Amino acid sequence: MNFGLNSEHQMVQKMVREFGQKEIAPVIQEYDRKQEMAPFVLPRMGELGILGICIPVKYGGQGMDYISLGLACEELEAVDTTLRVVMSVHTGLCSMTLLQWGTEAQKQKFLVPLARGEKIGAGAFTEPGAGSDFSNIQATGKRDGDDFVLNGEKMWISLATKADYALVTVRTDPEAAKPYQGLTSFIVDLHSPGVTSGDIHGKLGVRAGSTGWINFQDVRVPAANMIGEQGEGFKVTMSAFDNGRYTVAAGATGLIRAALEASVDYANERQASGKRLGELQLIQAKIARMAVDYEAAQLLYLKAGWMKNEGQRNTCQTSASKWFATDASFDAANEAIQIHGAYGFSDEYHVERYLRNARGAVIYEGSNEIQRLIQASYALGVRVDKALRCEMPPYDEVAWGEE
């Protein structure tokens, strides 16, 4: 067993860290206050290849492995959660689902421009009335000739107003024996007639990102854009979550690290009662918790990443990783504020933003209550993974680097 990162992984870490520190960190507080996404973020991430990091070169990506994706997410969220959110939806939910479930023609048409960063992708699953209760979504798709006609609204969609394509799951068979069997997924061009979208403002966190709604009013989508088969939408969506959750877990690990580093710096500088804060045991206890949580969170996501590389089903491990890391990141940010005292309550320091950003991830990509149920169902033997018709491809060092 080898716990070390290889030379390639270390260079990925360093490169993404430098990008975040040099180009995003200096402006992030400004955009967070304005509740706007910095306009250069998506083009720059595309130009640098970050958006297509774990997609094979022949599909327009960079041909790195799934651990590299996790490391990149950790580095991005150590600067700001909005950057990792881009990876979660563009790469995790959209591109990687196309890689897993798409036909060769769909990969060439949609995945290649997404992996190159020429087009931006999103995942549109949640609805105003259905989040965790996903099998009861209400948006519909009705067959009409060679097309499906989509109607309904999707809510809390990251990059809703920035994306060109979205992976959308709708109900195509209201009569299905079980609600989840009536769902089908499509890759939808968001520039199609009948698609409208908007951003949601007034969010607690991820303010420098785009989160919004997408409305579908008689939107014609070619049947050729169906991802998976008709009625397979629930499985396609859950596969998307396996990848989205992985990026959330890795990113939250970065947030723990950022809170830890900020706390250590402050504890080494600030004096209280004639001592450095770091000499006070109650402060040490908080820092110790963060340090151990960081180690544990990183080990959990790296294990899930390794399983992805090996082509092993990782729904259970990814879920555990997401649950642990996001809860720990919220605790770490909260304690970081406590260590900073009143200064932590002000946006002069970053830690209040860490707390606001950490809160959302406890809810989205499957709330942590859902993750508990998943863990219990595996532990109790109620849930057993069955083989999928299309499995996530394992990482192949040679094949993924070929043109």
Place this chain on the structure above:
Amino acid sequence: MKIAVCVKQVPDTAAQVVVENGQVSWGDAPLVINPWDEYAVEAALQKASDLGGSVTVISMGAENETEALKHALAMGCNEAALISDPALEDADNAAAAHALAAAIKKAEAELVFFGKQAVDTDTGMLPGQTARVLGWPAVTLVAAIQELNPDMIKVERATEEGRQVVESKLPAVVSIVKDYGEPRYPSFMGIRKAARAEIPVWSTADLGVEAPAAVVKWAALSSPPKKDIETEMIEGADAGEIAEVLADKIMAEKVL
């Protein structure tokens, strides 16, 4: 045009460097490419791209000290070579210049880039010394390259007095300063290539050179004395009042 760029592996600038038992230590901080050298790599890559050509990156150090070379390969350099030989373990600048000059000749380079100095030893002498061994002109502290063709190079030097435009015939040694422009990040393709690269190790015998014995030695090393720094938070009703108090304190301390 064949271009060489010389890089050094140094402790991360964020590392806490101390002297322990007469030896410099930076703990377990990672070794990285000398930050100044990244500008030199950027210049080399740009010029190779403009003129058509290749870039060989050269470093000197222990056999496992390849991080700086891999970083440069990941940025886009075509080839890398490491000069490593026990005879060079205590090399001073003059010895390093002889080894680098031989490696530059082996790489058949017609133009050589250096960063302006290394952040660890900070001498800034090596570009000039290497040029002297090669018998080539040294054009140092270059902030911009105005013209480059197979026969000559015309550059803008950033000196303390201002900018100076100079021309030199080729081959030449050029040292680059920060004003040249931000170095690019390594690309993912470059990272993959660098991670798998087998970097050749050149000994002094391979280079056909005998390194001169070091004439400069570090007689003694010590950490600088710790400064007692007191931090005082200035408080006031508004920014204007705080600025006024700060200005008074600066004047009182005779900083201005």
